[in-house]
Amino acid sequence: MHNVIQQLGCTCLYTQRLLELRIQKMGMLRKIVLDEDEIPREWYNILPDLPRPLPPPIDPETRSPVSPAKLERVFAKELLKQEMSADRWIPIPEEVREVYSLWRPTPLYRAVGLERYLKTPAKIYYKYEGVSPPGSHKSNTAVAQAYYNMKEGQERLTTETGAGQWGSALAFGCMLFNMKCTVYMVKVSYNQKPYRRVMMQVWGAEVVPSPSDRTNAGRSILEKDPQNPGSLGIAISEAVEDAVTHDGTKYSLGSVLNHVLMHQTVQGLEAKKQLEILDEYPDVVAGCVGGGSSFSGLFWPFYHDKVTKKAEKDVEFVATEPTACPTLTKGIYTYDHGDVARLTPLLAMYTVGSDFIPPPIHAGGLRYHGDAPTLCLLAKEGHVKAVAYDQVSVFEAATTFARTEGIVPAPEPSHTIRYVIDEALRCRRTGEKKTILFNLCGHGHFDMHAYDEFLSGKLPRWEYPESAIKDSIERLKRLYPWIEELPYLR
Amino acid sequence: MSMRKIVEKKKFLVAYMTLGYPTRDAFMEYSDILKSSGADILELGIPPRVAFYDGASIRTSYWRAKENGINREAALEIAGNVDATKIILCYLGTAGELAGFMRSVARTGASGVLIPDLGMVSPEALVSYAKASDAARLEKVFFANYNYPDGTIKTMASHNPAFIYVGLSPITGEVAYVDPTKSIMRARGLIGGIPLAAGFGIREPRYAKMLAGMVDGIVVGSELVNIIEENVASVARKKVADFITSLKSVLEDASLELDSE
Numbered sequence: 001m002h003n004v005i006q007q008l009g010c011t012c013l014y015t016q017r018l019l020e021l022r023i024q025k026m027g028m029l030r031k032i033v034l035d036e037d038e039i040p041r042e043w044y045n046i047l048p049d050l051p052r053p054l055p056p057p058i059d060p061e062t063r064s065p066v067s068p069a070k071l072e073r074v075f076a077k078e079l080l081k082q083e084m085s086a087d088r089w090i091p092i093p094e095e096v097r098e099v100y101s102l103w104r105p106t107p108l109y110r111a112v113g114l115e116r117y118l119k120t121p122a123k124i125y126y127k128y129e130g131v132s133p134p135g136s137h138k139s140n141t142a143v144a145q146a147y148y149n150m151k152e153g154q155e156r157l158t159t160e161t162g163a164g165q166w167g168s169a170l171a172f173g174c175m176l177f178n179m180k181c182t183v184y185m186v187k188v189s190y191n192q193k194p195y196r197r198v199m200m201q202v203w204g205a206e207v208v209p210s211p212s213d214r215t216n217a218g219r220s221i222l223e224k225d226p227q228n229p230g231s232l233g234i235a236i237s238e239a240v241e242d243a244v245t246h247d248g249t250k251y252s253l254g255s256v257l258n259h260v261l262m263h264q265t266v267q268g269l270e271a272k273k274q275l276e277i278l279d280e281y282p283d284v285v286a287g288c289v290g291g292g293s294s295f296s297g298l299f300w301p302f303y304h305d306k307v308t309k310k311a312e313k314d315v316e317f318v319a320t321e322p323t324a325c326p327t328l329t330k331g332i333y334t335y336d337h338g339d340v341a342r343l344t345p346l347l348a349m350y351t352v353g354s355d356f357i358p359p360p361i362h363a364g365g366l367r368y369h370g371d372a373p374t375l376c377l378l379a380k381e382g383h384v385k386a387v388a389y390d391q392v393s394v395f396e397a398a399t400t401f402a403r404t405e406g407i408v409p410a411p412e413p414s415h416t417i418r419y420v421i422d423e424a425l426r427c428r429r430t431g432e433k434k435t436i437l438f439n440l441c442g443h444g445h446f447d448m449h450a451y452d453e454f455l456s457g458k459l460p461r462w463e464y465p466e467s468a469i470k471d472s473i474e475r476l477k478r479l480y481p482w483i484e485e486l487p488y489l490r
Numbered sequence: 491m492s493m494r495k496i497v498e499k500k501k502f503l504v505a506y507m508t509l510g511y512p513t514r515d516a517f518m519e520y521s522d523i524l525k526s527s528g529a530d531i532l533e534l535g536i537p538p539r540v541a542f543y544d545g546a547s548i549r550t551s552y553w554r555a556k557e558n559g560i561n562r563e564a565a566l567e568i569a570g571n572v573d574a575t576k577i578i579l580c581y582l583g584t585a586g587e588l589a590g591f592m593r594s595v596a597r598t599g600a601s602g603v604l605i606p607d608l609g610m611v612s613p614e615a616l617v618s619y620a621k622a623s624d625a626a627r628l629e630k631v632f633f634a635n636y637n638y639p640d641g642t643i644k645t646m647a648s649h650n651p652a653f654i655y656v657g658l659s660p661i662t663g664e665v666a667y668v669d670p671t672k673s674i675m676r677a678r679g680l681i682g683g684i685p686l687a688a689g690f691g692i693r694e695p696r697y698a699k700m701l702a703g704m705v706d707g708i709v710v711g712s713e714l715v716n717i718i719e720e721n722v723a724s725v726a727r728k729k730v731a732d733f734i735t736s737l738k739s740v741l742e743d744a745s746l747e748l749d750s751e
Contacts, residue, residue: 047637047639048637048639048640049639049640049641050639051639051641052609052610052612052613052639052641052642053609053610053635053637053638053639053642054637055610056660062546062549063540063541063542064541064542064543064544064545064549064661065542065543065660065661066660067545067660067661067664068659068660068664068667069664080667081667081668084637084660084667084668085637085668086636086637086638086668086672086673086676087672482539482540485539485540485583486540486542486583486607487582487583487607487610487611487615488607488610488611488612
């Protein structure tokens with residue numbers, strides 16, 4: 001305990017005496033909260049530490065990496081520089097740190113209640129990102145992206161959103177830097193899940209149901225099918241078209257790209273510091289994967305330890321995903337489009353096919369057909385393992401968590417909770433005293449409909465058929481037969 | 491003089507041309523012009539199916555060469571007629587089985603083979619290349635893009651190549667998007683004493699001058715294609731010669747400055 005107290009001397013929030021009393025009384029700390037001074041000053045960029053070079057985005061027309069000049073029409077210059085940078089550490093602007101201090105550093109919890117319930121010798125820690133005003137990790141990058149665009153003189157950002165987590169984070173980020181924000185929200189969610197839409201509007205964003213008559217992409221769909229319920233792919237097309245056809249406007253993406261994942265590393269950097277205070281180091285770091293940003297943000301700093309041989313343990317990285325969208329567990333590693341409409345460049349990733357039709361599961365944030373290229377490369381090279389769960393077992397775990405820890409988790413991180421519970425129970429059988437760290441990337445306050453369906457036994461199980469993945473990849477191969485010739489995809 | 495001696499002796503200029511471009515005959519004329527204007531090493535490319543690192547200019551040259559009926563065998567046959575210190579550029583998919591390919595290259599009198607997508611594959615691919623290169627008595631040359639991981643660049647250096655060619659932007663012909671000084675200093679830190687050549691987007695002697703103090707060599711290619719495409723043959727020949735001469739003079743000045751320090 002002395003070691004713990006000594007290390008805590010560096011934090012301002014706890015006095016040594018107070019802490020001593022708490023540890024004596026409780027036997028363990030329930031949460032570690034860092035001082036605002038300890039918000040990281042740099043983001044970690046994984047590119048120089050990858051096991052082999054990251055295959056860059058390819059323009060299917062030229063079959064070569066996409067020209068940065070072309071991407072400048074869509075993204076802020078500084079973000080593109082970060083995207084392509086080989087610098088291991090990127091300074092976080094003070095203005096961004098100041099905004100982060102609204103909710104950062106986020107607490108690291110010891111899942112005391114869950115551990116007791118499971119009677120496990122494993123120690124379970126979770127980094128809780130649901131404390132941000134929009135309620136998830138997404139604001140870590142939304143704020144940074146809004147800041148850089150504002151600095152470059154942009155007046156407005158456009159983006160797409162499904163159920164609304166990313167849209168509300170960007171609306172929040174834009175509001176803080178006096179920027180306008182236009183969010184193309186999938187029409188079916190716009191009508192059926194109004195609360196996130198209202199949240200965006202409270203923060204001053206314009207929310208447009210997609211497909212809309214605002215863009216050529218939207219109009220052409222509405223002409224053929226006026227009742228089209230919309231999809232994320234259509235919303236992406238509309239948001240990008242809006243950005244490139246209006247001055248002072250750029251587009252913003254909430255996951256997948258390197259710079260987005262890099263902005264999320266504040267989570268892992270803080271968690272490392274918080275665990276150090278407890279003299280702990282994880283055996284496992286786990287997180288859910290939709291595009292891969294929340295999980296990457298947590299595990300990258302631990303991966304850096306591993307590469308630089310500073311890791312105290314041979315830490316394992318575990319990605320969790322739905323069986324309804326089994327990208328890492330059943331997908332194929334190849335070049336595929338980032339969107340359904342095939343407007344984006346080709347990305348090297350595990351994919352279930354860009355013409356994948358998302359099944360109506362409740363973890364909207366995990367229904368992406370691909371994953372971040374960095375994460376896929378690490379999975380391909382054996383540095384990240386992946387497991388998939390169906391939504392019924394996920395909601396069972398989520399409910400157990402809510403009843404033991406109090407926090408009602410979002411359906412997305414509940415996939416990881418399922419893994420953590422299973423692993424903790426395995427530890428009970430084997431007697432292993434594993435230290436497990438996972439990412440609780442958002443709360444589930446807007447997901448009560450899903451909980452209601454689960455509690456009333458109406459939630460269906462979903463498993464995406466492997467044959468559908470094969471068919472989709474075959475279509476892709478016919479479209480771009482030359483992809484097969486790229487030796488580094490094998 | 492062996493390629494290794496050239497690159498170790500002074501700051502060197504590498505000029506790239508696609509084999510059989512713009513026509514078979516004109517290619518031979520241009521290779522003479524490049525050599526006589528001051529290029530120390532000619533980098534001669536075999537047109538691939540997928541030109542992974544190449545921008546619009548080099549892709550145009552591939553397309554024209556293919557129109558001229560240039561395949562791998564034809565390209566190597568032409569290379570055999572070029573009397574200069576030369577290396578052959580070939581993508582992995584086009585090279586095929588490496589040991590056999592290296593032997594074919596050695597028969598052309600080339601000093602080595604540059605495979606631009608080799609580093610993308612795996613450290614084992616670098617080992618296979620090194621073995622095949624040694625067996626064919628060729629010099630090893632590696633290409634690394636500026637944002638390759640530390641481990642990949644260090645592994646390349648551990649094979650003691652004649653030089654490592656660092657691409658400063660994602661594709662040929664495009665000016666560096668991230669600070670090229672930073673990229674060069676990083677690569678320099680990772681490869682130690684191995685000679686370092688920089689390329690991609692070097693369109694003007696002024697830009698070459700900015701880089702010359704930090705590198706051992708400069709590689710140019712896209713700008714040569716631009717000149718050839720944009721001018722009638724007689725003007726293009728003169729402009730190509732002038733461009734190479736001006737770059738050579740930039741490198742010589744930088745060498746002198748280094749000697750006087």
